[in-house]
Every structure is written in C-alpha cells, then in structure tokens.
Amino acid sequence: MKKFTCVEDIGPLKEAIEEALEVKRNRFSYKHLGENKTLLMIFFNSSLRTRLSTQKAAMNLGMNVMVLDVNQGAWKLETERGVVMDGDKAEHLLEAIPVMGSYCDIIGVRSFASLKDRNEDYEERVIEQFIKYSGRPVFSMEAATRHPLQSFADLITIEEHKRTERPKVVLTWAPHPKALPQAVANSFAEWVTKGDYELVITHPKGYELDEKFTRGATIEYDQRKAFEGADFVYAKNWSAYEGENYGKVLSTDMDWIVDSEKMALTNNAFFMHCLPVRRNMIVTDEVIEAPTSLVIPEAANREISAQVVLKRMLEGLQ
Numbered sequence: 001m002k003k004f005t006c007v008e009d010i011g012p013l014k015e016a017i018e019e020a021l022e023v024k025r026n027r028f029s030y031k032h033l034g035e036n037k038t039l040l041m042i043f044f045n046s047s048l049r050t051r052l053s054t055q056k057a058a059m060n061l062g063m064n065v066m067v068l069d070v071n072q073g074a075w076k077l078e079t080e081r082g083v084v085m086d087g088d089k090a091e092h093l094l095e096a097i098p099v100m101g102s103y104c105d106i107i108g109v110r111s112f113a114s115l116k117d118r119n120e121d122y123e124e125r126v127i128e129q130f131i132k133y134s135g136r137p138v139f140s141m142e143a144a145t146r147h148p149l150q151s152f153a154d155l156i157t158i159e160e161h162k163r164t165e166r167p168k169v170v171l172t173w174a175p176h177p178k179a180l181p182q183a184v185a186n187s188f189a190e191w192v193t194k195g196d197y198e199l200v201i202t203h204p205k206g207y208e209l210d211e212k213f214t215r216g217a218t219i220e221y222d223q224r225k226a227f228e229g230a231d232f233v234y235a236k237n238w239s240a241y242e243g244e245n246y247g248k249v250l251s252t253d254m255d256w257i258v259d260s261e262k263m264a265l266t267n268n269a270f271f272m273h274c275l276p277v278r279r280n281m282i283v284t285d286e287v288i289e290a291p292t293s294l295v296i297p298e299a300a301n302r303e304i305s306a307q308v309v310l311k312r313m314l315e316g317l318q
C-alpha cells in the first residue's frame with residue numbers, strides 16, 4: 001500500500017476487517033516488519049487519539065517513531081506556490097516535504113480543512129503534496145475532507161457489535177459551538193455506504209454533505225424519524241458544505257442533541273462518536289455513559305485500524 005487517504009485505498013472491506021480482527025488478536029506477531037523502519041507523524045492540528053493510537057500501532061510493529069507538531073517548534077510553512085515569502089512563513093512545503101521524507105520510511109499527515117475556501121480544501125492540497133513530493137508511502141491522520149483511520153476503526157467497532165446481518169446505521173448531525181470540518185462525516189458515509197449496512201443521514205436543512213460521499217444513503221431531515229429502529233447512532237457535528245455557507249455554523253439548535261428520549265426510539269442502538277466530544281452539546285451525560293455507548297472501544301480500535309494500514313505499507317517496503 002502506497003497511500004491511504006480514502007476507502008478505495010483499503011481494497012475489499014470484508015478482507016480489511018478480517019485482517020483487523022486478526023491483528024487485534026495477535027498485535028505483536030508482526031514485530032519483524034518494522035525493524036529499522038521509521039514512521040514520521042506530522043501534525044498541523046491537535047490530536048489525542050490519532051497521535052497515541054498510531055504511535056502505539058507503529059510500536060506494535062517494531063517501528064521507530066518521530067512526531068513533528070508543525071505549529072510548535074518547526075518553521076511556519078508556506079503551502080502555496082508562487083507566493084513572495086515576505087511574511088511570517090520561513091519555509092516552503094516544497095522543500096520541507098522531501099527533507100522530511102529523507103528521514104523516514106512512512107509518513108502520516110494530519111491537516112484539517114481551513115473552512116475558508118471549499119475548492120482548496122476539497123482538492124486536498126496539503127496531503128496531495130506529501131504524496132507527490134515525499135517519495136514515501138503517505139497516510140491520512142485526518143485530512144481536509146476525510147478521516148479514513150477513524151472510519152476504518154468505526155467499521156471494525158460496528159462489526160464487533162452488530163446484532164443483525166445488515167444493521168441500520170444513523171449518522172446524525174448534532175450541535176457544536178465552533179465550525180468543524182465535514183471530514184469525519186464524509187468519511188463515515190463513504191465507508192458505511194461501501195459496506196453492507198443501511199445508512200440514514202439526518203441533519204438540519206443546509207447541512208447537506210457532498211453527494212460524492214453520501215450516495216447510497218437516505219437523507220432524513222426529521223431526526224426522530226431517522227432514529228426509529230436504528231441499531232447504531234453515530235453523532236457528529238460538521239459545518240455547512242453548500243455554496244456560500246461553506247464552513248459556517250448555521251444552527252446550534254439544542255433540539256438536535258442525542259438524548260435518552262431519542263435513543264428510546266431506536267432498536268436499543270449503540271451510541272458512537274469519534275471523540276473528542278462536547279458533552280451536553282452533542283450528547284447527554286446519560287447517553288455517553290450508558291452501557292450501549294461504544295466511544296471507548298471505538299477509540300481503542302484506532303490502534304487496530306492504524307496497525308493494519310502501517311502493516312500493509314511495511315509489507316509493501318519489504
């Protein structure tokens with residue numbers, strides 16, 4: 001595997017999930033693969049889970065790990081070509097990328113959407129430049145439009161907990177005070193629609209996602225109706241995608257919170273969220289603390305999704 005940015009890169013889902021469950025049972029069996037190999041993780045944005053789970057996955061595989069927080073201690077990077085660099089940015093990504101590539105064997109990149117220019121974000125300019133100029137296999141640790149390690153972990157978690165062959169999965173928008181990227185929601189829709197699940201997406205009008213990710217899902221604007229008979233409820237906030245509202249918060253309507261009253265409409269559904277989550281904005285204490293809440297096992301599976309991706313990349317280097 002040379003790159004991992006979207007669901008296509010993982011190949012057949014069934015095989016990937018089987019491999020994940022095998023890795024989970026025997027996570028130290030592949031330690032030889034990473035001997036004398038170095039992972040460089042580059043963060044343009046904050047992280048708790050991605051940072052720790054990916055590092056742990058790499059250590060399970062016997063790799064050395066280096067972490068760079070670009071905005072803390074490194075030179076500020078210019079990302080656009082043709083800019084006269086007379087401002088605060090001391091280095092260009094076009095030099096920084098091959099330099100970073102020269103010190104490692106595999107690169108992970110976290111670079112969120114700016115939420116200012118939709119075209120720029122949806123072209124995935126930052127991670128695409130890493131793929132083009134680093135000379136190394138590159139994987140996304142959440143890029144502008146997708147968070148594939150999260151979605152892969154989410155599907156592993158659903159497979160471990162599903163009680164029917166083809167469960168009903170509901171992706172629900174929920175309120176948040178700040179503008180967040182669409183990446184987690186886009187990616188979740190992209191992965192779930194590729195698998196054998198019924199996907200219903202519910203959000204207030206104006207929060208429609210790019211159809212490229214949601215094709216195959218049902219859009220239901222009535223959240224309570226969407227929750228009826230659900231086996232999994234996946235909550236996430238995102239900012240608007242459509243037109244001139246791109247990147248804006250259009251609603252903080254607390255009627256969209258996931259609470260016990262709405263969960264009672266479901267088929268005793270499991271609650272999921274990628275974390276970090278704002279309690280009593282997105283979800284009530286009661287729902288996130290219930291035995292049906294999967295947020296912790298879901299986060300734990302981030303180690304497994306990262307390990308499958310790193311394992312496949314290392315196998316490609318042997």
Ligand code: AN0
Pocket residue numbers: 142180181183184274275276
């Ligand atoms: C980020 C987002 O919504 O994309 C990261 C989630 C994994 N969330 C926040 O910035 C709160």
Ligand code: CP
Pocket residue numbers: 046047048049050051142150274275276
């Ligand atoms: N879910 C997730 O990616 O969390 P972090 O932002 O803490 O890495």
